[in-house]
Amino acid sequence: MATAEIVRDSSRAVPLYSDAIQGSIQDYVGVHAGSWQSHAPVFYIPEKEPGASEPIWGTLIYGAARARRGFETIVAPKAGYQTSKTFPWDRLNLELMRIASLERNWDGEGAEPVPQHATTTAAVLLFLAKAAKDAMEQSTMAQCTFPIVLPAVDGGVTLKWAQGNKELKCIVRSDNVEVVRWSSMNRYESEGFWEIPVARVAEHFEWLLQQ
Amino acid sequence: MATSTVIAKGGPVPAEESIYRALNPKHFEGSLPGDNHFVMKQNHPPGDGVSTGIASLISVSELRSIEVIKQLYGDAFAVAELVVSEVLAPVITLGISVIQQDAAEWCEFSGAHAVITGYQVLTGNAGKKRIHDFQRHLVKLARRRYYPAGSDAPTSSE
Numbered sequence: 459m460a461t462a463e464i465v466r467d468s469s470r471a472v473p474l475y476s477d478a479i480q481g482s483i484q485d486y487v488g489v490h491a492g493s494w495q496s497h498a499p500v501f502y503i504p505e506k507e508p509g510a511s512e513p514i515w516g517t518l519i520y521g522a523a524r525a526r527r528g529f530e531t532i533v534a535p536k537a538g539y540q541t542s543k544t545f546p547w548d549r550l551n552l553e554l555m556r557i558a559s560l561e562r563n564w565d566g567e568g569a570e571p572v573p574q575h576a577t578t579t580a581a582v583l584l585f586l587a588k589a590a591k592d593a594m595e596q597s598t599m600a601q602c603t604f605p606i607v608l609p610a611v612d613g614g615v616t617l618k619w620a621q622g623n624k625e626l627k628c629i630v631r632s633d634n635v636e637v638v639r640w641s642s643m644n645r646y647e648s649e650g651f652w653e654i655p656v657a658r659v660a661e662h663f664e665w666l667l668q669q
Numbered sequence: 670m671a672t673s674t675v676i677a678k679g680g681p682v683p684a685e686e687s688i689y690r691a692l693n694p695k696h697f698e699g700s701l702p703g704d705n706h707f708v709m710k711q712n713h714p715p716g717d718g719v720s721t722g723i724a725s726l727i728s729v730s731e732l733r734s735i736e737v738i739k740q741l742y743g744d745a746f747a748v749a750e751l752v753v754s755e756v757l758a759p760v761i762t763l764g765i766s767v768i769q770q771d772a773a774e775w776c777e778f779s780g781a782h783a784v785i786t787g788y789q790v791l792t793g794n795a796g797k798k799r800i801h802d803f804q805r806h807l808v809k810l811a812r813r814r815y816y817p818a819g820s821d822a823p824t825s826s827e
Contacts, residue, residue, distance in 0.1 A: 565695040565705070566741045606698055611705050627801065638801045646759045646806060651798035 557609045570613030579656050580615040580630045590663035626666045637662050682767040682783050684754035687724035691738050692747040701826050702749050702811035707804050709788045718786030726781035729816050737774045745819035749811035764790050
């Protein structure tokens with residue numbers, strides 16, 4: 459249901475199936491009720507023609523790698539974090555790549571494309587979340603669900619976590635992130651709204667993981 | 670079509686009414702209604718809002734027959750059903766309302782169209798917070814009762 463048609467000319471594209479990548483984000487966060495068709499392509503990777511460049515995918519891959527390198531060399535040492543080889547980076551990254559490749563009007567109702575910088579920032583955000591989880595686990599054995607990752611129709615990336623009775627929602631727009639959090643699933647009103655640089659979202663992950 | 674009701678042109682939809690929201694298949698979160706089904710922005714023009722059908726004036730199958738929606742969502746799109754009183758319960762004091770609003774593109778069902786609107790008056794970061802709260806509320810209501818694609822039987826994620 460949430461599949462996306464990214465490449466208009468699929469005759470020159472390689473279909474990527476959900477079972478080939480262990481599901482998209484929607485598949486493994488446990489929110490979907492089994493209607494996923496395993497043989498429906500998750501999305502298509504453009505096939506490179508001889509001599510042709512792949513500006514979008516090249517930039518995306520470069521951007522993701524740069525985000526990870528930036529986290530490992532800049533953010534992580536300062537914060538005392540280490541990235542884990544078991545982090546499901548590939549699956550999350552694939553979802554971010556799918557989101558970043560969406561074209562204008564991807565939903566048929568005038569949705570904006572997602573700026574590549576927003577997906578790069580979202581990648582950094584995911585590393586921060588993982589780092590916070592790792593730090594917490596060392597002392598409290600906290601468990602944390604994987605986020606739901608979605609494109610925002612007005613251009614951006616939405617990431618949502620549910621942990622125990624808490625909910626955290628982040629909407630990444632370029633460098634800044636809008637953060638909303640709820641202390642209870644049943645409570646209507648959120649605790650607050652913040653519009654902050656990505657590095658400051660770490661404190662909200664810590665809030666999410668506190669028991 | 671369900672029992673008839675008297676709803677003033679351009680007036681508020683009665684609290685006891687239900688409204689249907691056609692669900693774009695590209696906006697699901699897994700198999701469930703999601704945030705993108707209820708997008709509300711502070712800069713939307715006044716009077717614009719979340720488009721819905723008034724349940725007493727249009728049925729789910731009639732909503733699915735509207736050409737302009739079929740062209741966007743396909744023949745058998747999913748539909749959420751929300752009770753107006755539940756929609757407005759947490760926001761009634763904020764100026765948010767459900768208003769009948771003729772939609773010419775709905776042809777014979779033009780008068781059955783309504784919008785959830787009024788959120789445009791919520792400004793600044795405090796307004797954004799309230800809109801996020803309201804959006805989450807609408808998603809919860811939609812998940813409580815919706816007709817999956819191709820189905821005439823309502824279901825719930827609860």
